[in-house]
Amino acid sequence: MATIAGTGRTGVAVGSRRRRMPRGIIRFVTLSLLAMIFLAPIYWMATTSVKSESDTIARPVQWIPEEPTLENYRAIFASPNATFLRWTWNSLFTSVAFSLLSVALGVLTAYPLARMRFPGRQTWFWILLGSMMVPGIIFLIPHYLMMIQLNWIDTYNALIWPGVPGAFGVFLMRQFLVSVPLELEEAARLDGANSLQILVYVLVPFLIAPMAALGLFNFMAAWNNYVWPLFVVHGDMQTLPVAITTFSSRYWTTYGKLMAGTAIASIPVLIAFLVAQPYFIRGMSLTGLKDE
Amino acid sequence: MISTRARRPPLLRLDDSNPLVPYLYLLPQALLFLAFVVFPIAFGIYVSLHRWNILSDRQTFVGLDYYTAIFTAGTPQAQFFWKTMLNTGFFVAVSVPLLIGCALGLALLLEKPIAGRGFFRTVFFLPTILAVSIMGLLWRWMFENGSGLINVVLERIPFLNTVPFLTTVGWAWVPIIVGTVWWTVGFNMVLYSAALAGIPRAYYDAAQLDGAGTFATFRFVTWPMLAPVTLFAAITTTIASFQVFGQPHVITNGGPLRSTQSVMMYITEEAFTNFRFSSAAAMSMVFGLALLVIAAFQFRLMLQDTGRGNS
Numbered sequence: 133m134a135t136i137a138g139t140g141r142t143g144v145a146v147g148s149r150r151r152r153m154p155r156g157i158i159r160f161v162t163l164s165l166l167a168m169i170f171l172a173p174i175y176w177m178a179t180t181s182v183k184s185e186s187d188t189i190a191r192p193v194q195w196i197p198e199e200p201t202l203e204n205y206r207a208i209f210a211s212p213n214a215t216f217l218r219w220t221w222n223s224l225f226t227s228v229a230f231s232l233l234s235v236a237l238g239v240l241t242a243y244p245l246a247r248m249r250f251p252g253r254q255t256w257f258w259i260l261l262g263s264m265m266v267p268g269i270i271f272l273i274p275h276y277l278m279m280i281q282l283n284w285i286d287t288y289n290a291l292i293w294p295g296v297p298g299a300f301g302v303f304l305m306r307q308f309l310v311s312v313p314l315e316l317e318e319a320a321r322l323d324g325a326n327s328l329q330i331l332v333y334v335l336v337p338f339l340i341a342p343m344a345a346l347g348l349f350n351f352m353a354a355w356n357n358y359v360w361p362l363f364v365v366h367g368d369m370q371t372l373p374v375a376i377t378t379f380s381s382r383y384w385t386t387y388g389k390l391m392a393g394t395a396i397a398s399i400p401v402l403i404a405f406l407v408a409q410p411y412f413i414r415g416m417s418l419t420g421l422k423d424e
Numbered sequence: 425m426i427s428t429r430a431r432r433p434p435l436l437r438l439d440d441s442n443p444l445v446p447y448l449y450l451l452p453q454a455l456l457f458l459a460f461v462v463f464p465i466a467f468g469i470y471v472s473l474h475r476w477n478i479l480s481d482r483q484t485f486v487g488l489d490y491y492t493a494i495f496t497a498g499t500p501q502a503q504f505f506w507k508t509m510l511n512t513g514f515f516v517a518v519s520v521p522l523l524i525g526c527a528l529g530l531a532l533l534l535e536k537p538i539a540g541r542g543f544f545r546t547v548f549f550l551p552t553i554l555a556v557s558i559m560g561l562l563w564r565w566m567f568e569n570g571s572g573l574i575n576v577v578l579e580r581i582p583f584l585n586t587v588p589f590l591t592t593v594g595w596a597w598v599p600i601i602v603g604t605v606w607w608t609v610g611f612n613m614v615l616y617s618a619a620l621a622g623i624p625r626a627y628y629d630a631a632q633l634d635g636a637g638t639f640a641t642f643r644f645v646t647w648p649m650l651a652p653v654t655l656f657a658a659i660t661t662t663i664a665s666f667q668v669f670g671q672p673h674v675i676t677n678g679g680p681l682r683s684t685q686s687v688m689m690y691i692t693e694e695a696f697t698n699f700r701f702s703s704a705a706a707m708s709m710v711f712g713l714a715l716l717v718i719a720a721f722q723f724r725l726m727l728q729d730t731g732r733g734n735s
C-alpha cells in the first residue's frame with residue numbers, strides 16, 4: 133500500500149499513464165479473486181447437487197463432477213413427504229398477496245398524509261413513523277397467540293396479514309407524493325375530478341416506479357422470511373425456503389439431496405435477480421437512499 | 425351539486441367537502457395497524473404479566489415474576505437469557521465492523537471504472553437476495569466437518585489440519601460469521617458505492633493540489649464525506665445483527681453447548697419448545713427495550729457526528 137501511494141506522488145502527465153496500468157491490474161486481480169470466493173459456495177452447491185452421494189464425499193475431491201447425475205433431483209421430487217409444488221405455491225401466493233396489499237395500503241394511507249389538511253395529520257404520521265422503531269421481536273409472541281385465537285395457525289392469513297400494516301410503505305409513498313406538483317391536482321379538480329379520481333389518474337402515474345420498487349422489496353422480504361413461517365405454519369402449508377431446511381434436515385440427511393433441494397429453492401430467485409438486476413439495484417437506491 | 429352542499433350539514437355530504445374524507449382513506453390501514461401493531465404491544469405486556477396457558481380461558485396474574493426471573497441469578501431463564509445475550513453481543517461485535525469494513529473495501533475497489541465492473545458489483549450483491557435458510561445450508565455444507573469445501577482445502581495445505589467447525593466451541597462461530605458477511609455485505613456496499621459517487625470531484629482535485637497521497641486523500645476527504653453513510657450502515661447493521669436468528673439456527677442449531685445460540689433463538693425456544701409464552705414475552709420486552717435504547721443512542725451519536733462534519 134505504502135509503495136503504491138509513494139509512486140503516486142511522482143505523478144506527472146506522462147508518468148501517470150504508465151503508472152495506471154499495474155495498479156489497474158492489481159485491482160482487477162483482487163476483484164477477480166474476491167468474485168471467485170463469492171461464487172464458490174454457489175458453484176459448490178450446483179456441483180454437489182449433480183454428484184452421486186458417494187462422489188460428494190469422495191477423495192480426491194471432484195472439483196468437476198465426474199459422472200454428473202440428476203438422481204438427487206429425481207429422489208427429492210419422488211420423496212413422499214416433499215411437496216415442492218405446494219411449498220412453491222404457498223410462497224408465491226402469500227408473497228404476492230402481501231406485496232400487493234401493502235403497496236395498495238401504503239398509497240391509500242400516504243395520500244391524505246401527503247396531500248390533504250385535517251386535524252391529527254401530523255400526530256398520526258409520527259405514530260406510524262415511530263412504530264417503525266419498534267423491534268420485531270416485540271411482536272412475535274403476541275402475534276403467535278393472536279393466530280391461535282383467530283384459528284389462523286397453518287393458514288395463508290397468518291402469513292399475509294400481520295405484516296401488511298407496516299409503516300415503511302406509507303412513509304416511502306408519502307415521500308414521493310409530497311414531491312408531485314400541486315398544479316396538476318388543482319387542474320384536475322377544476323375539471324371536476326373528485327379526490328379518488330385525482331389519486332388514481334393524476335398521482336399514481338407518478339408513483340409507478342417507487343410502487344414497483346416497494347412491491348419488489350415487499351415480495352423479497354416475504355419470500356425470504358424465516359422466523360415467522362417457521363413457527364406459524366407447518367407441513368404442507370410451509371413456505372419453500374423454510375420447508376427446505378426443516379424437511380431436508382429430517383428426511384434428506386445427505387448433502388447431495390440437500391444441495392439439490394437448495395438449488396431448486398434458490399435458482400429461480402437467482403435467475404429472476406439476474407434478469408431484473410439493473411432495475412433491482414436502482415430500486416434499492418430509490419427506496420433506501422432517496423435523499424442521497 | 426351546489427344545492428346539495430347548501431342543504432346538507434358538512435358531515436353528511438357525499439363529496440370531497442365532507443371533512444371526514446381524509447380519515448376514510450386512512451381507515452383501512454388504521455384498522456389493521458391497530459389490530460397487528462398497537463394491540464400486540466399491549467397484549468404482549470399483558471401476557472408477560474400472566475402465566476399464559478393456551479389451553480385455558482382464564483389466565484393467572486403473576487405480576488412482574490417473569491421479569492424478576494430474568495434478573496435473578498440461578499433461574500434457568502437468567503442463566504440462558506444472559507448467556508445467549510453474550511453470544512449475540514459477541515456476534516454483533518465481530519460482524520458489524522466486518523460488514524462495514526468489507527463493504528467499504530469492495531465499494532472502493534469498484535469506485536473507479538474497471539473492466540467487468542458491473543459483473544463484479546452483481547456478484548458481490550448476489551448473495552443478499554437469497555433466503556437465510558438457503559445461505560445457511562450453503563455454508564453448513566462449505567464448513568462440513570468431513571467433506572466440506574473449506575476442510576478439503578485445509579487438508580491440502582501443509583502444516584494445517586482440518587477443523588471440525590460445526591461441532592467445536594469457538595470455531596462454530598466461523599461459518600456463521602463468514603456466511604453472514606458473504607450474505608449481507610452487498611447491501612452496505614451499494615450504500616457506500618452510491619455515497620462515493622456523490623463526493624464532488626473538486627474535493628479530490630483540491631487534495632491532489634495539496635500533494636495528498638492515496639492514504640491522506642482517503643483519510644481527510646473520502647472518510648469524513650462518508651460519515652453519514654457509515655453511521656446509517658452501522659445503526660441498521662447493529663440492529664439487524666442483534667436480531668440474528670436464521671444463520672445459527674440453520675448452520676449450528678445453536679450448538680455446540682448453546683455456544684452459538686442467539687437470544688432470539690432462546691426466546692423462541694422458551695415459547696415454542698417449553699411453551700412458556702409469558703416468560704418468552706417478558707424476555708422479548710426486555711430485549712426489545714434494549715434494542716430501542718441502542719437505536720436511540722446510535723441515533724444521537726449520528727446527529728452529533730454529522731453535525732460536527734458539517735461545521
